[in-house]
Amino acid sequence: MSSFSSTPTIPLNTETQMPLLGLGTYKLQGAEEVHRAVDAALATGYRAFDTAAVYRNEADLGRALRELLPRYGLTRQDVFITSKLGPKDQGVKAMEGALHSLSLLDLDYIDLYLIHWPGTQGLSVTDQRNPGNRAQSWAALEELYAQGKLRAIGVSNYTPAHMKELMQSCKVAPAVLQVEFHPRLCQVELRNVCKEYGVCFQAYSSLGKGELVTDPVVIEVAQGCGRTPAQVLLRWAVQQGVPVLPKSSHPERVAENAELFNFTLSDKDMHRLSALDRGHKYCWDSSEVA
Incomplete structure (x- = not known):
């Protein structure tokens, strides 16, 4: 079992470790862009990569890893790969969807596979078939977990109510x-x-789709500790034990985002940042999904 030695990890309830820092690949399109981002990430110590069926880049990510891991003296066991079931495959097609992700990534197993969304593509959010479809998807993931094809399974965009139902x-x-x-x-x-x-609670969109890097409080905290606003926002999460998945196609930004583990925010700065809470979502809101 890999120790992902270059980056701090967090234990999962499967007794495996997940790196606290991963590269998000949402909106990374085309073999060249994916390859460049993965290359920069591996060079600066990233050992986790997050994709999804709806990102349409699983095949490109798989290819980039196959080409680049040997260059860095790494093997499949040294990286942690996450993918997600698309809402179009929720329910009866979940098994097929997960196996398709495996096939596109060209892997024997996926480290973590998530149900991407509690709803089903083509159904209204209030449709009462949504809960049954989620349950059916979860049963398929449990089966693939038992077979070792998925090393850990989880969910994304679930509300407290969806979580309680699943548990x-x-x-x-x-x-x-x-x-x-x-x-x-x-x-x-x-x-x-x-x-x-x-x-394990994991963050995406740590920068609020880029909006938060211009927040005056974030900028002030960043200036106070000689860091970039992005580094401060990512550090705010990991300092609370929350893994992050910053996405960038720019190699210098990918490297900059990795500089999280060599500084600490003061309690005062942590409180100042947390006080910005407005319950504001920049991304999808699943609270209406039945």
């Missing part, structure tokens, strides 16, 4: 909940639910 019916507890998380969306209730169930 009541699952045979295998989710290892991770991945949601939007930043100082304007502190997700207190959801984090407490995860804590209660022993589920």
Whole structure:
């Protein structure tokens, strides 16, 4: 089992470790862009990579890793790969969807596979078939987990209600909940639910789609500790034990985002940032999904 030695990790309830820092690949399009971002990430110590069926770049990510890992003296076991089931495959097509991700990535196993969204493509958010489809998807993921094709399974964009529903019916507890998380969306209730169930809470959109890097408080904190606003926002999360997945196609930004583990924010700065909480979502809102 790899130790992902170059980056700090967090234990999952599957007794595996997940790196606290991963490269998000949302909107990275085309073999060349994916290859460049993965190359920069591996060079600066990233050992986790996050994709999804809806990103349409699983094949490019798989190819980039196959080409680049040997260059860095790394093997498949040295990296942690996450992918996600598309809403179009929610329910009866979940098994097929997960196996398609495996095939596109060209891997024997995926380290973490998530249900991307609690709803189903083509159904209204209020459609009462959504809960049944989620349950069916989860059963398929549990089966692939038992076969070792998925080393850990989890969910994304679930609300506290969706989490409670899942915990009541699952045979295998989710290892991770991945949601939007930043100082304007502190997700207190959801984090407490995860804590209660022993589920790792993971952040996406740590920079609030780039909006937060221009926030006066964030800028002031960054200037005070000689860091960039992006580094401060990412550090705010990891200092609370929350893994992050910053996305960039720019090699210098990828490298800059990795500089998280050699500084600490003061309690005062942590409080100042957390006080920005407005419950504000920049990304998808799943609160209406039945």
